[in-house]
Amino acid sequence: MAAQDTELVGSLVQLMHKLQDLYAESSRPLGLTPQQAHLLCVLLAGPFGMTELSRIMSIERSSLTSMVDRLERRELVERLPDPADRRACRIGLSAAGTKLADQAHTTYTDRIAELTAALPATQRKAVVSAVGVIVGA
Amino acid sequence: MAAQDTELVGSLVQLMHKLQDLYAESSRPLGLTPQQAHLLCVLLAGPFGMTELSRIMSIERSSLTSMVDRLERRELVERLPDPADRRACRIGLSAAGTKLADQAHTTYTDRIAELTAALPATQRKAVVSAVGVIVGA
DNA sequence: TATTGTTATACTCTATAACTATA
């Protein structure tokens, strides 16, 4: 691997850990784990079925069942019947869940926006474009 | 928050999740959780004391005690006495731990290098520089 | 007194395998 790769890869790994920390710090004051915040934020674009949601979040369906159970007990999400398939359900946000998801999203979004405030437009564009390549968009 | 922020923040969050998935996929075949792989890779620059290590990894010392216990049982890390302080210990990699840490590091590093292979030099530099600003280097 | 690391406890996240109900 070339030296330029080492540098870029190192940067990306550093960035991942930094963003993970930010995510955790943003979720905690809201009484959410990072993964719960993630689920709630995904559902802002929802509702989704369990299988679909498990693919989006890269976790097993059974793991998701546990998460949804806990969030449903707190009345942040709801299992809605799927009119087209009696086996399936749609996971949606309750009013309280929507509010909390908005807060979580706003909080970490603002934190990242602060950290990137100093970046010039050209660098922003380069980063956005690079991410597009990396995530295969 | 301005539209340019929304775009950049969205990209960064996407990137974080993508890198997390890569990290998990790289660790798993080696019999390591992502966090275990992280700890082992940090120790490549080690050894470190528990308090120092907990700060590096942004977890509580007691959480780290659990992790080190498990990895020590598998003989991947060792608790070495600190000659200067009888309360403290230094966590270091065993020979097997070093080998595994190298493998983990190489695996995800190669995966990321593949994904970024198409990026031109100017974009690489922009990303590295942007990350420097974000993580406060 | 302050710090280092551990223990005890409780909860969350996670996967695998087996299961029920429906398609």
Added chain:
DNA sequence: TATAGTTATAGAGTATAACAATA
């Protein structure tokens, strides 16, 4: 048969609070 989701189980990560030994 195949798919949607759940249950049972076990292991791993996490934090809080209280603790022992040493500084």
